[in-house]
Amino acid sequence: AQSVAQPEDQVNVAEGNPLTVKCTYSVSGNPYLFWYVQYPNRGLQFLLKYITGDNLVKGSYGFEAEFNKSQTSFHLKKPSALVSDSALYFCAVRSRGGNTPLVFGKGTRLSVIA
């Protein structure tokens, strides 16, 4: 069975500081990993994904994530946070093969303070 853990319900960071939102996963075989962001009363917006290749993945809005196979982690990072980054962030995993559904973590609420 697949699972995702986001150990922090809430992350607070000052504007301009680097941010990290943590994610660890459990899946048999090699995973497909994703980050989505959800703004209030909005849908889930795709940020980035890791499928294969370079462990550092760059995505939308200056976000990046590092895949670490030994630690089964896929932490989301941004060098300099913006107030507009404040939102709910979900890490998700799916197994390879076919159009398999996503399994989401519980989400981490990011609050960037001016």
Added chain:
Amino acid sequence: AAGVIQSPRHLIKEKRETATLKCYPIPRHDTVYWYQQGPGQDPQFLISFYEKMQSDKGSIPDRFSAQQFSDYHSELNMSSLELGDSALYFCASSISRTSGSRDTQYFGPGTRLTVL
């Protein structure tokens, strides 16, 4: 770029009523997924369709059914609604034919269902 369209955006129903949610995937996307997100919860997978055939089944109650039509749009039919069905229902679509983007599910804005 065209996105996933869901209708209606908001729906209010009484207990034991029925509801139909519609999803129009991104053009040329052949796979549709339905997810349910309860208040303060993460999205939970309900069901998916590929080329109009059911592909995967998750935690979808027997009271719910869904299908994908020839134009690839999908409908989620919900009967005997219960208070606990109040949630945000997301549809997502993906494409299986192009290797570069086939792994990504793109989500619609969701339908907020309130059962009174």
